[in-house]
Amino acid sequence: MPGVIARLVGSAVILMLLAVGCGDGDGDAATETTKPETAATRAATGQGAASEFVAEVWADNWFALYVNGELVGEDSTPITTERSFNAETITFTATYPLTIAIEAKDFKETDSGIEYIGERNQQMGDGGLIAQITDVRTGKVVAVTSSGWRLKVIHRAPLNRECEKASDPDAACRFERTEAPPGWASADFDDGGWSAATEWTAGDVRPKDGYNKIKWDGAARLIWGSDLEVDNTILLRLTVPAPA
Numbered sequence: 421m422p423g424v425i426a427r428l429v430g431s432a433v434i435l436m437l438l439a440v441g442c443g444d445g446d447g448d449a450a451t452e453t454t455k456p457e458t459a460a461t462r463a464a465t466g467q468g469a470a471s472e473f474v475a476e477v478w479a480d481n482w483f484a485l486y487v488n489g490e491l492v493g494e495d496s497t498p499i500t501t502e503r504s505f506n507a508e509t510i511t512f513t514a515t516y517p518l519t520i521a522i523e524a525k526d527f528k529e530t531d532s533g534i535e536y537i538g539e540r541n542q543q544m545g546d547g548g549l550i551a552q553i554t555d556v557r558t559g560k561v562v563a564v565t566s567s568g569w570r571l572k573v574i575h576r577a578p579l580n581r582e583c584e585k586a587s588d589p590d591a592a593c594r595f596e597r598t599e600a601p602p603g604w605a606s607a608d609f610d611d612g613g614w615s616a617a618t619e620w621t622a623g624d625v626r627p628k629d630g631y632n633k634i635k636w637d638g639a640a641r642l643i644w645g646s647d648l649e650v651d652n653t654i655l656l657r658l659t660v661p662a663p664a
C-alpha cells in the first residue's frame with residue numbers, strides 16, 4: 421500500500437510518494453503530490469483518527485523508521501557514504517498507539533565488522549542513535565530514545581576484538597549475524613525476549629554533522645547496544661500509548 425512521506429529538510433519541503441510493500445506488481449512509484457490533511461480537519465474527525473507526527477533522527481551511520489509495521493522513512497544518506505552523519509526529519513501520519521521500530525546500522529566494510537580495511541585508520545567503527553517524535557497537533561514530544569526502548573542486536577563483529585588491525589580481517593575476525601525476526605516492526609510482535617537499549621553520552625558517541633541542528637528534548641538520549649563498536653546492526657522498538 422503506498423504511503424506518503426514528507427521529508428522536511430531545513431526549510432525545504434520535499435514530498436515523496438513511495439511504494440511500500442507494493443503488491444500489485446507495479447514497481448513504479450507514483451509521482452503524485454498530495455497536500456497533507458490539515459490539523460483542523462483531523463481534529464474534527466474525532467478520537468482514534470490518524471494524527472500527523474514529525475520524527476527527528478540522528479544516526480551513526482544509517483537507520484530505517486517503521487511505524488505500526490510500515491516503513492515511513494529512512495536515512496537519505498547511503499551507509500556506504502564515508503562519514504555518513506546527518507540528521508533526518510520525517511513526517512508521517514499514524515494512529516495511536518504507535519509502535520515505533522527502528523533498524524540502525526553502524527557501517528562495516530564486511531562481516532568482519534572492520535572499516536577502512538587496508539588503510540592506516542583500519543578500525544572497528546562505532547554506532548549511536550538519537551530520535552524524538554512530536555505530535556504535530558499538540559506540539560508535544562511523544563517519544564524520545566532512552567533505555568526504555570527494547571533492543572535486539574542482529575549483527576555483532578568482531579567477536580574477537582584483537583583482530584582489529586589484522587592484515588586480513590575477513591580471515592581473522594569472527595562475527596555473529598542473524599536475520600531480523602519476521603514481523604519485528606509490527607504492533608503485535610512480542611519483544612519480551614529483547615533487552616533494554618543502552619544509553620550513551622555525547623562524549624561516548626561524539627555525534628557529528630546534523631546532531632547540533634536539532635533541538636533535542638531534554639529526555640532524549642543517545643542509545644545503542646551495550647557495545648558501541650561490536651554491535652553493528654540493531655533493531656529497536658517502543659510503544660507509545662494514546663495521550664490521556
Ligand SMILES: [Ca+2]
Pocket residue numbers: 480481526527545546547
Ligand atoms: Ca560508524
Ligand SMILES: [Ca+2]
Pocket residue numbers: 526527528533544545546547577648649650651652
Ligand atoms: Ca562497528
